[in-house]
Amino acid sequence: MTTRSSVLPSGGNPHLPFGARLRLDRLDGRGDGRLAIVPLDHSVSDGPITPDGSLDRLVGRLADARVDAVVVHKGTARTLDPRHFQQTSLIVHLSASTTHAQDPDAKYLVASVESALRLGADAVSVHVNMGSRQEATQVADLARTAELCDRWNLPLLAMMYARGPAIADPSDPELVAHAATLAADLGADLVKVSYPGTEENLAAVVRACPVPVVLAGGPPVADRAALLARVGAMVRAGAAGVAMGRNIFRSPDPGAFARDLVRTVHEVPVAVAA
Known part of the structure; x- marks a missing residue:
C-alpha cells in the first residue's frame, strides 16, 4: 500500500501568519512532518502520574x-523547568473532567488560550467526545478556542473521540473519520483520534482529513515491541x-x-504515491 505522509503546514506555507508558522515549526522541529507527543494531562482525570512528585524529572527524561x-x-x-523545552514543545491542555464525575465524558474548559500564551506554550489542546450527552457544549468550546487560536496565532490540537450513550464502537472507521473532519472543519491545526482498526481504515481517515492526524497511544500494552511495530504501521499508513x-x-x-518511540516515528520509511 502506498500513501502520503501528513506534513505539518509549517514555514513553507506563506498563507499562515508568522507567529503560527513559528510555533508550528517548533512543533515540527525535525522538519519531517512527524510528531511523537507525550500527553501528561491524565493527572486531572485519573490522579497523580508520579505519586512521588517527580513529574519534573519525568519531563526532563x-x-x-x-x-x-x-x-x-x-x-x-x-x-516544570523551562530548560526542558529548549528542543521539546509545550502544549497546554485546556479541557478537563475526572473519572469520578456523574458523566466522565462531559469535558469543559479550565484554561484559556491567553493563559497558555503567558506560559510560553507552543500550542494548546482541547478534548471533544463526539456523541456524548454534552457534545453541544464541547463542540462550541472547540469552535471558540479555534477562533482565539486564530487571533493569537497559536496552533490547536483537537483530541477527538467517539464516546457516548449511542456509540457502540469508538474505533468504527466512519466515526473516527467524522471526528477528525469535525475538528478540521472547526479550525483545528492537528487532530488526535483513536486507531480505526486497520492500516487501510487509517489511510482512509488521513485522506478524508485536511489536517495532520496523530493517533492516540491507547491503554497500556505489555508487549512493547508489538506496540512500537503498530506505531510504525500507523506512520506508514499516513499518520503524522x-x-x-x-x-x-x-x-x-520512560526515557x-x-x-x-521517537526513533520509530521519525525513522520509519513511508512510501509516497506516484
Whole structure:
C-alpha cells in the first residue's frame, strides 16, 4: 500500500501568519512532518502520574529523549523547568473532567488560550467526545478556542473521540473519520483520534482529513515491541505520528521507551504515491 505522509503546514506555507508558522515549526522541529507527543494531562482525570512528585524529572527524561512535545495542564506547566523545552514543545491542555464525575465524558474548559500564551506554550489542546450527552457544549468550546487560536496565532490540537450513550464502537472507521473532519472543519491545526482498526481504515481517515492526524497511544500494552511495530504501521499508513501517554509514563524506564518511540516515528520509511 502506498500513501502520503501528513506534513505539518509549517514555514513553507506563506498563507499562515508568522507567529503560527513559528510555533508550528517548533512543533515540527525535525522538519519531517512527524510528531511523537507525550500527553501528561491524565493527572486531572485519573490522579497523580508520579505519586512521588517527580513529574519534573519525568519531563526532563522525555526532553532528553527528544520527544516533540508534551501535553500538560497550566498548573503543572508552572512547576516544570523551562530548560526542558529548549528542543521539546509545550502544549497546554485546556479541557478537563475526572473519572469520578456523574458523566466522565462531559469535558469543559479550565484554561484559556491567553493563559497558555503567558506560559510560553507552543500550542494548546482541547478534548471533544463526539456523541456524548454534552457534545453541544464541547463542540462550541472547540469552535471558540479555534477562533482565539486564530487571533493569537497559536496552533490547536483537537483530541477527538467517539464516546457516548449511542456509540457502540469508538474505533468504527466512519466515526473516527467524522471526528477528525469535525475538528478540521472547526479550525483545528492537528487532530488526535483513536486507531480505526486497520492500516487501510487509517489511510482512509488521513485522506478524508485536511489536517495532520496523530493517533492516540491507547491503554497500556505489555508487549512493547508489538506496540512500537503498530506505531510504525500507523506512520506508514499516513499518520503524522502518535500521542502516547500511559504506555510511556507507566513504563519502568520512560526515557528509554520514549527514545524508542521517537526513533520509530521519525525513522520509519513511508512510501509516497506516484
